[in-house]
Amino acid sequence: MGGEPDREPGLGVGAVARRLGLAAATLRTWDRRYGMGPSGRSPGGHRRYTPEDVARLEAMQRLILEGAPPGEAALAARNEPPGAPRRPRGHGAGGNRVPVGEPPAGADAAEVRGLARAAMSLDVPAMVEAIRSAIARGGVVRAWDGLMVPVLAGIGRKHAVGGECVEVEHLLSTVVLGCLAEVPTPEQPLNVRPVVLACAPEEQHSLPLYALAAALAQAGVAASLLGARVPPDALAAAIRRTGPGAVFVWSQTAATGDPGWLAGLPGTRPMVRLLAGGPGWRQDRLPDSVRFVTSLSQAVTEILNGPAAP
Ligand code: B12
Structure with missing residues (x-):
């Protein structure tokens, strides 16, 4: 287990951190400040x-999630007999767990639970560690579909049910965005013409664009990310000035999914390839010239291999 021999009785700090979805540094702080460290010793003398x-x-973690300050939570946890029944929680059908549901095939359920717990604990180092290591292990597309999306969707469900967890949603979004933005842009991109990524007007859900930019970067394609709430005029100006090979527009919510304005975007010579993705779009109203994609991997493939490939 992460370099800690399983012959030895008890668990090392790394294993416990993974189990609780906390950073190892958090556990060390709880040990130092609140005396919540390991009480066992291995034959080799390790704690x-x-x-x-x-x-x-x-x-202790549960009490903190219920709102107790860490010092009080540590005191109460030490006095709680092991195996004591959990106190009922004051609000929300699902308490403080994220209803992540069944992760998609190929996803690591323990990893998804770990990120969900880290998010609910507002534990930034643990969230960063979980996302970075998933990207390093399996690449952006797998880490997005198998880890980030199940947790984001779970938080979204929780918010929809009880209006809770706005702080979790915001912090997780910031961390996801930061980790995706860390993926280095290719030094010598395959594309000569730019690829432009933009949210539909008034659309604030920009994370899928960051996922796409990062996945494209790993495939050797550099993209210009215009981000959230891009007005039609601004996108039109970007197209005129840069002559992109492909433009991808995201709509997450129905409020931003009327595609009437897409037909007014300028054509460039050679032709710009227009792609749209996201559950918000009124697909029946998309202009014929727009290609609709249904997944991150399809968006990457279309941009890499489409007729007007970069
Ligand atoms: C994070 C988040 C936010 C953040 C966004 C931060 C950011 N920078 O992006 C903030 C806090 C800003 C936010 C704001 C709001 N949000 Co919000 N948000 C979310 C949350 C939790 C995740 C969004 C996300 O990134 N989804 C990405 C994946 C998880 O979404 P998906 O569509 O299921 O993705 C799959 C497909 O679309 C497909 N796909 C198809 N084509 C392509 C192409 C590419 C490139 C990719 C990547 C994927 C893809 O593959 C995806 C899986 O990879 C969702 C919950 C959810 N289930 O999505 C709510 C959610 C989208 N939000 C919601 C709402 C209501 C809002 C607000 C209106 C709340 C409010 N009252 O202010 C505002 C909207 C403001 C606006 N005008 O846009 C609702 C939307 C309901 C609806 N159906 O219209 C949701 C579903 C939550 C809920 N259950 O109620 N939100």
Whole structure:
């Protein structure tokens, strides 16, 4: 387990951190500040968390999620007999768990739960660690579909049910955006003409564009990301000035999905390839010239291999 021999009894800090969806640094702080460290020892003399230590940490985490300050949570968790029944929570049908549901095939359920817990604990280092390592292991497309989307969708459901978790949604969005933006742009891009990515007018859900920019970067394509709420005139100006090979427009919500304005975008010579994606679009009203895509991987493939490929 992460370099900690499983022959040794008890768990090391890394294993417990993964289990709770916290950063190892958070556990070390809880040890130092609140005396919530490991009470066991391995034969080799290393400090190890016993099952009782882990139960106390889980209780402390639960109490923090319920709103207790960490010091009080530690005190109460130490006094709570192991295996004590959990107190009912005051609000929301699902308490403080994220209803992430069944992760998609190929996704690592433990990893999804870990990120969800880290998000609910507002534990930025643990969120960053989970997302960075998923991107490093499987690439952007897998990390997006298998880890980030299930947790984002779970938070979205929770918000829809009880209006809760706005702070979690905002912080997770910031972290996801930061991790995707870290993916380096190719030094010698395959594309000569730019690829422009934009949200529909008034559309604030820009994360899918960051996922697309990062996935394209890993495929060797550099993209210009215009971000959220791009007015039609601004997109038209960008097209006229840069003569892109492809333009991708995202609409997440029905309020931004009327595509009437797309037909007014300037054509360039050679032709600009116009792609649209997202659940917001009124697909029946999309102009014939617009190609509609239904997944991140399809968007990447279309941009890489379409008739007007960069
Ligand atoms: C993060 C988030 C926000 C953040 C966005 C931050 C950012 N920079 O993007 C903030 C806080 C700003 C926000 C604001 C709002 N939000 Co919001 N938000 C979300 C959340 C949690 C994730 C959004 C996301 O990135 N989704 C990406 C994936 C998870 O979405 P998906 O569509 O399921 O993706 C799949 C397909 O679309 C497909 N796909 C097809 N083609 C392509 C192409 C590409 C390139 C990609 C990547 C994928 C793809 O593959 C995807 C899987 O990869 C969703 C929950 C959800 N289920 O999406 C709510 C959600 C989208 N928001 C919602 C709402 C209502 C709002 C607000 C109106 C709230 C408010 N009252 O202010 C505002 C909207 C403001 C506006 N005008 O846009 C609703 C929308 C309901 C609806 N059907 O219209 C949702 C569904 C939450 C809910 N259940 O109620 N939100």
